[in-house]
Amino acid sequence: MIRLHNSKTRRKEDFAPIDDQNVRLYLCGPTVYDRAHLGNARPVVVIDVLYRLLRHVYGADHVTYVRNFTDVDDKINAAAQARKEAGAIETLEELIRQRTEETIGWYHADMDALGALRPTHEPRATDFIGAMISMIEDLIAKGHAYAKEGHVLFRVRSYKDYGALSGRSVDDMIAGARVEVAPFKEDPMDFVLWKPSADDLPGWESPWGRGRPGWHIECSAMSYELLGASFDIHAGGIDLQFPHHENEIAQSCCAHPEGGFANVWLHNEMLQVEGKKMSKSLGNFFTVRDLLDQGIPGEVIRFVFLQTHYGKPMDWTAEKARQAEATLRKWRALVADVEAAPSVAPEVIAALSDDLNTAGAIAALHQMTDPALLKASAALLGLLEDGLGDWASAPEADLSDLAAKLADLRATAMETKDFAPVDALKTALLAAGVEVRMSKAGVELLPGAGFDAAKLEGL
RNA sequence: GGCGGGUUGGCGGAGAGGUUACGCAGCGGAUUGCAAAUCCGUGAAGACCGGUUCGAUUCCGGUACCCGCCUCCA
Numbered sequence: 384m385i386r387l388h389n390s391k392t393r394r395k396e397d398f399a400p401i402d403d404q405n406v407r408l409y410l411c412g413p414t415v416y417d418r419a420h421l422g423n424a425r426p427v428v429v430i431d432v433l434y435r436l437l438r439h440v441y442g443a444d445h446v447t448y449v450r451n452f453t454d455v456d457d458k459i460n461a462a463a464q465a466r467k468e469a470g471a472i473e474t475l476e477e478l479i480r481q482r483t484e485e486t487i488g489w490y491h492a493d494m495d496a497l498g499a500l501r502p503t504h505e506p507r508a509t510d511f512i513g514a515m516i517s518m519i520e521d522l523i524a525k526g527h528a529y530a531k532e533g534h535v536l537f538r539v540r541s542y543k544d545y546g547a548l549s550g551r552s553v554d555d556m557i558a559g560a561r562v563e564v565a566p567f568k569e570d571p572m573d574f575v576l577w578k579p580s581a582d583d584l585p586g587w588e589s590p591w592g593r594g595r596p597g598w599h600i601e602c603s604a605m606s607y608e609l610l611g612a613s614f615d616i617h618a619g620g621i622d623l624q625f626p627h628h629e630n631e632i633a634q635s636c637c638a639h640p641e642g643g644f645a646n647v648w649l650h651n652e653m654l655q656v657e658g659k660k661m662s663k664s665l666g667n668f669f670t671v672r673d674l675l676d677q678g679i680p681g682e683v684i685r686f687v688f689l690q691t692h693y694g695k696p697m698d699w700t701a702e703k704a705r706q707a708e709a710t711l712r713k714w715r716a717l718v719a720d721v722e723a724a725p726s727v728a729p730e731v732i733a734a735l736s737d738d739l740n741t742a743g744a745i746a747a748l749h750q751m752t753d754p755a756l757l758k759a760s761a762a763l764l765g766l767l768e769d770g771l772g773d774w775a776s777a778p779e780a781d782l783s784d785l786a787a788k789l790a791d792l793r794a795t796a797m798e799t800k801d802f803a804p805v806d807a808l809k810t811a812l813l814a815a816g817v818e819v820r821m822s823k824a825g826v827e828l829l830p831g832a833g834f835d836a837a838k839l840e841g842l
Numbered sequence: 843g844g845c846g847g848g849u850u851g852g853c854g855g856a857g858a859g860g861u862u863a864c865g866c867a868g869c870g871g872a873u874u875g876c877a878a879a880u881c882c883g884u885g886a887a888g889a890c891c892g893g894u895u896c897g898a899u900u901c902c903g904g905u906a907c908c909c910g911c912c913u914c915c916a
Contacts, residue, residue: 393846411916423916456914550845551912575914598914620916621846627914652847653910660909690855690865695848696909703854706866734856743856746864793875802875809877820879829879 385440385736387616388694390624390648391548395738398647400615406441407614408434409606409645411623412450412505415486416458418670419493421684421699422620422654422661428685428765429651429693429739430618431499435763436735439727448502449609451602452490454483455508455595460584479585483507493671496681498765504609508601512587515596515604518638519576519589527637531567533579533592539572542633548648549625574630576600599630607635612642618649651693657700674704680774682766683708689741689764711766715775717754718767724755731760780836782817782828788842789819790826808842815839 385398400406410430413423430448437446463478471478491501508515519535522528527541539545539553546552553572575597580586586593606614612635619628628648635644653660656667674684686707691697728751734743744764751757761767789808796802809819812828815838820827 413916414914420916426916453914458914546845549911552844622911622916625845625912630914651916653916655909662915692856695855698854700854702866706854710865737857740856742854743864746856749864797875800875806876813878818878821877822874822879827879 385436386738387647387649388738389646390650391645396647398615400441401613401646403441404445406437406446406616407610408437408446408448408616408618409602409610409614410448410450410502410617411602411619411627412452413486413490414453414456414458415483415490416456416462417486418489418672420661420668420670421656421674424494424497424671424684425654425688425693425697426618426620426651427494427499428497428688429741430649431497432689432735432741432764433616433618433649433739434500434502435765436732436739439732439763440736447504447610448500449504449506449606450502451605452483452487452505452507453598453601454479454487455585455601456598459483464583475583476585489672493675496675497671497685498682498768498771500765506605506609508596508605511601511605511608512596514608515600516577516587516589518600518604518607518634519596521638522576522634525637527633528576529569530577530591533594534567534575535577535591536568536573537576537630537634539570539574539633542637544636545572545633546629548629548632551625551629574599574626576634599627600634602627602631603634603638606631606644607639612639612644614645616647616649617645618651621650621652624648624650649693652696655696655698658698661699679704680708680711680771682711682771682774685765686711686745689766690745692742693739712775714748714757714761714767715772718758718761719776721754721758723759723762724753726759727763728756728760731763735763780830780834782830782839785812785817785839785842786826786828789821789828793821793826811838811842815842 386395387398388395408430410426413419427450434446434448459479459482460475462482463475466478466482467475473481519528522537523530523535526538528535528537553570577589577591577594577596577600579592579594584595586595606617617628617631632644635642655661656669659667661668671681671684675681683704687699687703688697690703690707728747730747730750731744734740734747737743741764744760748757748761748764748766751760758767765771785808789805789812792805792808796805812819815836816831816834817839818829818831820829
């Protein structure tokens with residue numbers, strides 16, 4: 384039995400799918416205007432583990448996982464306009480398309496590097512504009528939304544449970560007074576479903592004139608098209624809980640009162656870097672690609688993420704990455720050339736089933752002595768898989784001559800009691816990233832983490 | 843101001859109302875020419891103040907501190 388902490392009820396609940404032949408999961412995906420930063424990767428890795436667990440429990444063919452690409456956004460427009468101003472000859476529309484295509488390619492490459500499985504569907508907002516317009520028309524017809532001055536706004540007061548997910552009341556929020564006041568709003572909390580586009584911005588024809596959708600409507604429209612009016616799990620970062628998810632619920636439940644939208648809401652906490660919020664102003668902002676380029680393997684990033692429960696803030700530190708790499712190297716050596724066991728360790732399943740206790744699952748892996756079982760169990764966490772381990776394999780190098788030389792020097796030193804020549808060679812080997820093992824059985828040289836063949840020249 | 847999360851041994855980080863978490867580091871030992879690697883062993887905790895209880899780090903209340911969201915940033 385899988386148990387998940389449901390943000391909607393604020394409790395850990397037994398998970399019971401609506402249809403165990405088709406378990407349905409939706410994760411809010413990225414706005415594709417730039418490289419994914421490290422924080423973007425956290426929900427992807429967390430939900431990837433959930434996806435793997437669900438596939439394990441219900442069968443690989445009985446889980447539908449949807450993660451959208453938001454490719455309508457002012458930041459994308461800004462990036463395209465910047466290119467235009469820099470002298471690009473393409474139309475703005477073409478530049479936007481280029482930018483989103485490019486970013487999606489980066490995103491796939493980066494998330495692949497983290498060992499995340501591709502979702503079943505990756506819908507793009509621009510492919511669902513028609514569905515969004517239909518949904519907005521329906522909301523207007525049902526009295527939950529109104530058109531004014533080219534905008535369409537959702538009437539927050541018409542959905543009585545508005546604020547239930549995030550524990551807020553409309554009145555409290557207005558008292559907070561951090562809302563955009565606009566003359567065309569009936570109520571300050573009303574939010575945009577559709578807005579007009581100037582000629583130099585992307586737009587689509589609609590009953591309210593040429594314009595583009597507000598942000599929230601895309602997830603409501605796409606989840607409805609791909610998963611239906613009711614589905615099992617909706618996930619995303621806790622920062623999306625309000626207003627994004629609150630607005631999704633309001634739109635979807637008002638448009639499809641026959642459905643319940645998402646049964647379970649999973650929210651992951653934020654990511655920090657060395658104890659502080661990651662931000663450009665603090666200079667600790669970096670992308671997944673930055674880390675990969677620094678030589679930190681995706682599997683190591685993944686391991687660091689999974690060491691912290693998704694519901695707690697997770698602190699990225701260089702020290703954690705160092706430790707994770709050491710652990711993975713040890714495990715990789717253990718499972719090298721080992722065939723995965725046919726089944727997964729029950730402790731690992733039990734830990735993951737308990738609200739995705741990935742840290743507990745990793746602790747269980749530490750206790751495992753059977754490499755075949757370790758490999759099979761780690762796979763449920765997306766670790767120690769064959770495709771992801773190139774980084775840990777020893778660099779190709781023939782060190783047999785040097786090993787023989789060291790053995791000779793050592794044998795001589797045993798006689799003369801002068802170990803200086805042996806130590807000199809050993810020191811040089813260590814400096815080149817070679818691990819030196821000397822025992823009664825003989826000398827063994829292994830290329831290690833920082834192996835540099837160039838430093839072996841002349842030895 | 844409103845809403846929410848957190849505070850565990852040197853560091854990271856879990857579970858469980860009463861029994862060793864675990865990992866890294868440290869320390870002791872085996873091993874080694876010395877190391878490395880490996881193996882064995884080992885000390886160390888639960889922010890603060892109350893309450894419930896035979897018993898709480900674990901449940902409840904309060905205090906302090908930290909953090910997030912409320913600004914179409916996951």
